[in-house]
Amino acid sequence: MTIKELDQVVVRFSGDSGDGMQLAGNIFSTVSATVGNSISTFPDYPADIRAPQGSLTGVSGFQVHIGAGKVYTPGDLCDVLVAMNAAALKTQLKYAKKDATIIIDTDAFQKSDLEKAAFKTDDPLAEMGVDADRVIACPLTQMVKDALADSGMDTKSVLKCRNMFALGLVCWLFSRDLDIAFNFLRDKFAKKPELAEANIKVIQAGYDYGHNTHSSAANVYRIESKVKEPGRYMDITGNKATAYGFMAAAQKAGLKLYLGSYPITPATDVLHELSKHKSLGVTTVQCEDEIAGCASSVGASFAGALAVTSTSGPGICLKSEAMNLAVIMELPLVVLDVQRGGPATGLPTKSEQTDLLQVLFGRNGESPMPVIAARHPVDCFDAAYEACKMALEHMTPVVLLTDAFVANGSAAFKLPNLDEYPAINPPYVPEELKGTWTPYMRAENGTRYWAVPGREGFCHILGGLEKDSQTGAISTAPENHDLMTRLRKQKIDNIKVPDLEVLGDEADADLLIVGFGGTYGHLRAAMDELRAAGKKVAMAHFKFINPLPANTSEVLKKYNKVVVAEQNMGQLAAFLRMKVDGFVPYQFNQVKGQPFVVSELVSAFDEILNK
């Protein structure tokens, strides 16, 4: 047996949608994180609702990247591929490295399985050009049945444990401590201890099988933990982190959290998550449409709640009308847009960054609105918190952009201490202004005061018609409209955001890599690779897009070559060119619905360096 010492490894679990690949992947990543490895995960769902069992369109994957040092992405290609059936091997092999170890269940490679997966011969490995020496082929289904023969479970329940055998085998490959997995299962199935024990039995069987039969054949890997940050952690997806950020902000601001929403992939998990936590006083309303989701949130905001609405894809088009109402009424509102493939219904389960210009400009009239883009699953927590703080303190709708990749991906989340988060202080109208206050009277930073219904002496009418800056009455006066337009813009421009941080060869880079939102990990990994190869490269990544950081122009103009890399046709590049005089960047644009591939970025950037 050879023990390979690795810095990082990528494992991809794949099988039918019902095979429980996500659970196996989650347990594996948690076990790895517990021993101090860095983790990043990403699920790859099939587009079909419930494709037929064993079919090519029904395959779902779950990729886990674990590292001794920091890992930023779920990884390009995997070192270990688990293929629970023939269709999984057929569709997922393209995500495996040439020398990857492949685990297959031979019981799911029978004649009918091969037919469903459209194999032409009865030797799928040869047909796919896979070297049999790299394959751990085991009669997995049969061994699960044997392991649970005395359990008294029905066949269907027994078969549901197949994922745990694969997990056991992978745990053996990476010498993982099974006790951590066992504890996880005992916690997860606390109410069904017999189910927990059955799963545990199967994991052990998978581990023992690997140990007994393959100890001389395959590699066994070791991944040490090099950068441990002590603390208490949990695994969190971007959507869950976003929901947590909203709840944290509501608590900190002392406000009721209201979510008006409508189910839409991939944003729906935020609605699911918040709907669970009524014991924190969270109100969620699943509305009749996207329009009402946003409109009801505007109503809730008027009534004094921290109002949030969540959406994706075409939903953001429908919400833009009520978002604009919040702009002119100057009410706080957070609009979460989990970007997916477009236009129209587009690619509902896939990821893009194609809504940027829409959220910046896609409304009638002059309608300035802050935009914040989360960088990775864990960053969604801070980004959501910051969006709420900004909305409440500056009396404005704020767009929080994430994307399907960030929303569904997960990573280890160090439990936050809210005492360390900044206070949230909405500009409630001071009591002493009673009698002289008018609705568009402004505090020093240009923000309108908030007078919540129920307060005597502050009755007022807001609305979608332009208002007089002094009296708050309807006004069509030309000078007043011009003034109000400027005041609304100035208010957003006055918002303080952190300076743009330059990573890498800040002083003397030959190329500055620029991006925003969910590409952070891939761009950073690409920069690290280029620097490891001796190139002078830096990176500046935008989280705050409107208003832009104060040092934006200075940073972008400092470097000879700048490339803006984004998953759209150049929307951030266009915005930066509009905002920074004379800025002409190189562009790297990809709109495949998939995350960037680090190796592709590296070669594209290298090419720019060589120009």
Place this chain on the structure above:
Amino acid sequence: MSEYTAQDFKKGQPRWCPGCGDHFFLASLHKAMAEIGVAPYNTAVISGIGCSSRLPHYMATYGMNTIHGRAAAIATGCKVANPDLAVWQISGDGDGLAIGGNHFIHANRRNINLNMILLNNRIYGLTKGQYSPTSPRGFVSKSSPYGTVEDPFRPAELCFGARGHFFARAVATDAPGTVEILKAAYNHKGASVCEILQNCVIFNNGTHDAVYNKEGRSKNAIYVKHGQPLLFGENLEFGLMQDGFGLKVVKLGENGITEKDILVHDAHCQDNTLQLKLALMGDGDGFPVALGVIRDVDAPTYDDAVTAQIEEVSKSKKYHTFEELLETNDIWEVK
């Protein structure tokens, strides 16, 4: 006794055309609110866009004159977020039933405790005279110079079809009738739809002529009251009786018919069949137009249920703060 007068709810000088039905309705609303007695600062008046949706600007309450069609949705969020507010939603027939039709039916279905006012003049006034979803088939307007080729909505049918529990109707010029149904709408817990028949003097003058003045109403309308026989006419000489699956108009004294034979109005009846028949009368069918509270049935409200569920779940769950929520996850420690 309420501590408020109509004056306490008044603000500004309305900008509607002279003679517009909205003037009459506004005065009745001020009066009704004063009699109801909820403080102006605990009242929110929320409208969409249209002539009638200007109304919040003439209220000394909290309020919003929002965007076209969305008043019911915005009012929903307002009420759910702060159930202590009395929330009035003001829409015209275009705002409420065309662009806002979806929100109208769902607010009724959910039974949110909103007072939903539908000012029906069967025309788009603010955009200067196009047919609306309540204009009759064949209606000639700027956008239908040869007459419309579509049937109108009948608001009561939509309300009932959406499982609405309260429907009332009044004529804008009939102040006592309007005040009465507005108070009934406030007292009804749940979505309360009040259809106000209102004249547009410029673009659809005379649309409700048959019932617009007192004399017309005495001939062409019936005031329905829960528990009272359905009698109408200048001397209450006519009445309504059931006739197979339908209703018929009868004259007292003819064919031996006495008041005892007349159908007694039941606004509280869960089954809305006869209430709907009353509500649909008067469309040139020889029946009088029904005014007053036609349906008023108790049912659980959405906003109460939301609050109750939060309380119930809070009691059964062990976590109530963000910090406690974190601890419900699978946590590991890196040392």
